[in-house]
Amino acid sequence: MYDDADEREADTGLGDFEFERKFLLRELPAEAASDPTPSLIVQAYVFAEGGFAVRVRIKGPVGDLDLDAEPSALADALTTADDAVGTLGVKGPANAGTRYEAEREIDPLVAGSIAARSSSLIAKVRYSAWLGEDGWHLDRFLADNAPLLVGEVERARPVTDLAIPDFCVTEVSEDSRFGNEYLAHHPFPTWAAEFADEYRLLGPGFMQTLGENRFGE
Known part of the structure; x- marks a missing residue:
C-alpha cells in the first residue's frame, strides 16, 4: 500500500513545491479495491483565483460513514474520528x-468545523497503491462531483519518464478545470459534456x- 508519508522521498532542498502529474480515469483499478484503509477527504476553499488557493482539509478513515451524506456533514463527522488530520494549505x-504548496497541520476539530461551515467543498475517497515504480493516489469524488475519478502521481522531483497505466484516459495535469479549487465552485457534471466533446475532437x-x-505498464 502507498501512504501519504511516502509522497516525498527525502528532503531534496526544494522546500514547499510539489511535483505531480494528474490523469482522468475510466475506472478504479483493482489495486484501489485492495487498499485496506482508504481515506475520506473533505476540503474547503477559503480563496481560489487564478491558480492560487487557500485550502482547509480534514482527512480521516472512511470507516462506516455514510458517503452519500452532504460534504459538510462528512466534515463534521470527521472532527471526532480517530486518526483524523487537519491541514491548512x-x-x-x-x-x-x-x-x-505549503501545507501545515492544524487541529482537526478546527479544520472540520471550518469545512462544515463552508460552501465551496470537495469530498472524495482516496485510495493509495503502488503501481510499478510509483505510488498513486486514486480519488473517487463524491456529492456534486460524482462520478469523477482522478489519479495522480507525486514525487520528490519532477515526474519524468512515467509509466502510465491503461486505466488513464488522458492527462489533465495542466487543465485547471480538474484542480480541486475549480471543482469546488464548478462541479464536474456541469461541464462534463463539454469536456467529452473536446475529447472526441482532440483525443x-x-x-x-x-x-x-x-x-x-
Missing part, C-alpha cells in the same frame, strides 16, 4: 507538473516535456 498555479493528450511516457 496554500497553493500557487501549476506549471509543467510543478506547483508551490487523449499527455505531457511531452517530462521525458518518455511509457504506456500500459
Whole structure:
C-alpha cells in the first residue's frame, strides 16, 4: 500500500513545491479495491483565483460513514474520528507538473468545523497503491462531483519518464478545470459534456516535456 508519508522521498532542498502529474480515469483499478484503509477527504476553499488557493482539509478513515451524506456533514463527522488530520494549505498555479504548496497541520476539530461551515467543498475517497515504480493516489469524488475519478502521481522531483497505466484516459495535469479549487465552485457534471466533446475532437493528450511516457505498464 502507498501512504501519504511516502509522497516525498527525502528532503531534496526544494522546500514547499510539489511535483505531480494528474490523469482522468475510466475506472478504479483493482489495486484501489485492495487498499485496506482508504481515506475520506473533505476540503474547503477559503480563496481560489487564478491558480492560487487557500485550502482547509480534514482527512480521516472512511470507516462506516455514510458517503452519500452532504460534504459538510462528512466534515463534521470527521472532527471526532480517530486518526483524523487537519491541514491548512496554500497553493500557487501549476506549471509543467510543478506547483508551490505549503501545507501545515492544524487541529482537526478546527479544520472540520471550518469545512462544515463552508460552501465551496470537495469530498472524495482516496485510495493509495503502488503501481510499478510509483505510488498513486486514486480519488473517487463524491456529492456534486460524482462520478469523477482522478489519479495522480507525486514525487520528490519532477515526474519524468512515467509509466502510465491503461486505466488513464488522458492527462489533465495542466487543465485547471480538474484542480480541486475549480471543482469546488464548478462541479464536474456541469461541464462534463463539454469536456467529452473536446475529447472526441482532440483525443487523449499527455505531457511531452517530462521525458518518455511509457504506456500500459
